[in-house]
Amino acid sequence: MNVRVRFAPAPTGLLHIGNARTALFNYLFARKEKGTFILRIEDTDVERSTDASIEAILQDLQWLGIFWEEGPDIGGPHGPYRQSQRLSLYHGYAEQLFTQGIAYKCFCTPERLESLRKEQLAKGRMPRYDGKCRNLTRSESLKIESEGIRPVLRFHVDRGMVAFEDLVHGRMSFDSNGIGDFIIVRSDGVASYNFACVVDDHLMNISHVIRGDDHLSNTPRQILIHRALGWQPPLFAHHPLILGPDRSPLSKRHGATAVSQYREEGFLPEALLNYLLLLGWNAPSREEILPIERILELFSLSSLSRNASTHSRKKLEWINSQYIRKTEIDQFTRLLLPYFEKAEIQTKALDPQYLTQICSILKENLSLLSQVDEYLGIFFDEKFAFEKEAKDILVHLENREILQKVLSAIGDWFESNGDSISSLLRQLEEKTGRKGKSLYALLRAGMTGKMKGPELVKIIPLLGKERIVKRLKMALELS
Numbered sequence: 001m002n003v004r005v006r007f008a009p010a011p012t013g014l015l016h017i018g019n020a021r022t023a024l025f026n027y028l029f030a031r032k033e034k035g036t037f038i039l040r041i042e043d044t045d046v047e048r049s050t051d052a053s054i055e056a057i058l059q060d061l062q063w064l065g066i067f068w069e070e071g072p073d074i075g076g077p078h079g080p081y082r083q084s085q086r087l088s089l090y091h092g093y094a095e096q097l098f099t100q101g102i103a104y105k106c107f108c109t110p111e112r113l114e115s116l117r118k119e120q121l122a123k124g125r126m127p128r129y130d131g132k133c134r135n136l137t138r139s140e141s142l143k144i145e146s147e148g149i150r151p152v153l154r155f156h157v158d159r160g161m162v163a164f165e166d167l168v169h170g171r172m173s174f175d176s177n178g179i180g181d182f183i184i185v186r187s188d189g190v191a192s193y194n195f196a197c198v199v200d201d202h203l204m205n206i207s208h209v210i211r212g213d214d215h216l217s218n219t220p221r222q223i224l225i226h227r228a229l230g231w232q233p234p235l236f237a238h239h240p241l242i243l244g245p246d247r248s249p250l251s252k253r254h255g256a257t258a259v260s261q262y263r264e265e266g267f268l269p270e271a272l273l274n275y276l277l278l279l280g281w282n283a284p285s286r287e288e289i290l291p292i293e294r295i296l297e298l299f300s301l302s303s304l305s306r307n308a309s310t311h312s313r314k315k316l317e318w319i320n321s322q323y324i325r326k327t328e329i330d331q332f333t334r335l336l337l338p339y340f341e342k343a344e345i346q347t348k349a350l351d352p353q354y355l356t357q358i359c360s361i362l363k364e365n366l367s368l369l370s371q372v373d374e375y376l377g378i379f380f381d382e383k384f385a386f387e388k389e390a391k392d393i394l395v396h397l398e399n400r401e402i403l404q405k406v407l408s409a410i411g412d413w414f415e416s417n418g419d420s421i422s423s424l425l426r427q428l429e430e431k432t433g434r435k436g437k438s439l440y441a442l443l444r445a446g447m448t449g450k451m452k453g454p455e456l457v458k459i460i461p462l463l464g465k466e467r468i469v470k471r472l473k474m475a476l477e478l479s
């Protein structure tokens with residue numbers, strides 16, 4: 001089978017990580033099967049769709065490393081790839097269903113539909129259209145239309161079961177009685193999502209529809225349209241959604257949901273992809289850090305979990321930290337530059353070697369790039385300040401005495417062209433009578449103004465005598 005899959009976002013906002021995950025599954029499946037991955041923009045909701053959103057979605061996908069072979073920007077043999085440019089195509093097929101008597105014009109007002117809905121709910125029934133306009137004669141229809149009322153086109157759903165084999169969930173079957181005659185063309189003449197989607201999936205030769213569980217209830221409708229037009233429906237695979245900690249679908253109230261927010265915070269695209277994959281899938285070997293090449297070796301649609309997974313920021317940060325550790329130093333330095341610039345650090349004026357040294361220390365400490373802000377005070381005097389907690393321990397009388405001893409010992413050590421830092425730390429232990437953690441916390445507070453940060457053995461040589469002495473003197477003046 002010639003595998004052709006599509007990612008079909010509605011450009012009504014930023015790319016949600018849940019949608020990015022759908023795109024990823026489609027992309028992986030296409031690459032794995034040597035098929036084609038298509039990007040289709042579903043912008044029939046004219047009021048809510050924007051060009052800016054299309055632009056942002058394309059950029060986010062590219063940043064993630066998800067590339068398409070056919071799409072709105074590059075075209076392809078089945079274009080155009082924006083639904084708003086395909087409206088006349090949908091009309092042709094709507095006309096066909098109307099002529100065949102499978103679709104009919106419905107003139108019911110929104111008010112009538114609303115009160116019908118309420119009535120059905122009050123009786124404990126599932127709300128659905130009651131078929132009032134189904135049997136209007138042609139002349140009745142024309143008469144109402146001539147009064148200026150614009151109809152919607154509804155698809156006539158016969159009673160029966162609609163079943164399909166879902167590649168994730170197995171056999172699914174729906175009673176069409178629960179569906180009711182649904183709209184395929186709205187009163188403004190624009191095709192509904194379900195209709196446009198079916199026409200496009202068919203005309204674009206889509207072999208597999210891979211999308212979120214939130215679309216499961218659309219699938220029987222889409223299958224009915226395919227059949228009515230005499231087409232073979234594609235295969236379907238519905239993957240579970242990402243949930244927030246309260247087990248409801250992940251949304252803004254749970255925190256960041258947009259790919260671009262994660263990018264700005266300094267998550268690496270490879271890490272985000274790796275994380276999104278693990279949310280619905282486990283490597284048979286239980287590996288957790290899986291670069292895309294490894295994923296491609298192991299991934300299959302049937303191995304996707306049927307159960308929804310809960311978003312874990314902690315896990316995402318851990319995966320990101322692993323990718324940061326693996327990034328080669330020059331590349332990592334390049335990635336950090338925008339964050340330095342944002343903090344107004346003049347990186348161009350810095351000794352490149354000093355910059356590389358800072359970055360290689362940070363590489364071991366950051367779990368996301370924007371955390372660099374927390375460490376700037378260590379490396380740049382203009383950002384240096386004593387944090388409250390550090391101040392609190394530095395002003396202790398007993399600690400001051402120790403600090404005084406450190407000050408002279410460290411000066412001597414630098415003077416005598418000190419040997420290894422570990423020997424310095426040993427000397428400091430001897431001279432101060434303090435050991436381990438309590439000494440190190442004091443050193444850290446005095447030299448960096450902070451209680452946490454990269455290892456002292458790395459920081460001391462980088463800061464050098466002058467700066468350390470200056471900072472320790474400042475610490476001694478704190479009150």
Ligand code: GLU
Pocket residue numbers: 007008009010042197210211215
């Ligand atoms: N435009 C739909 C969405 O963004 C696509 C659903 C589908 O893949 O059929 O959810």
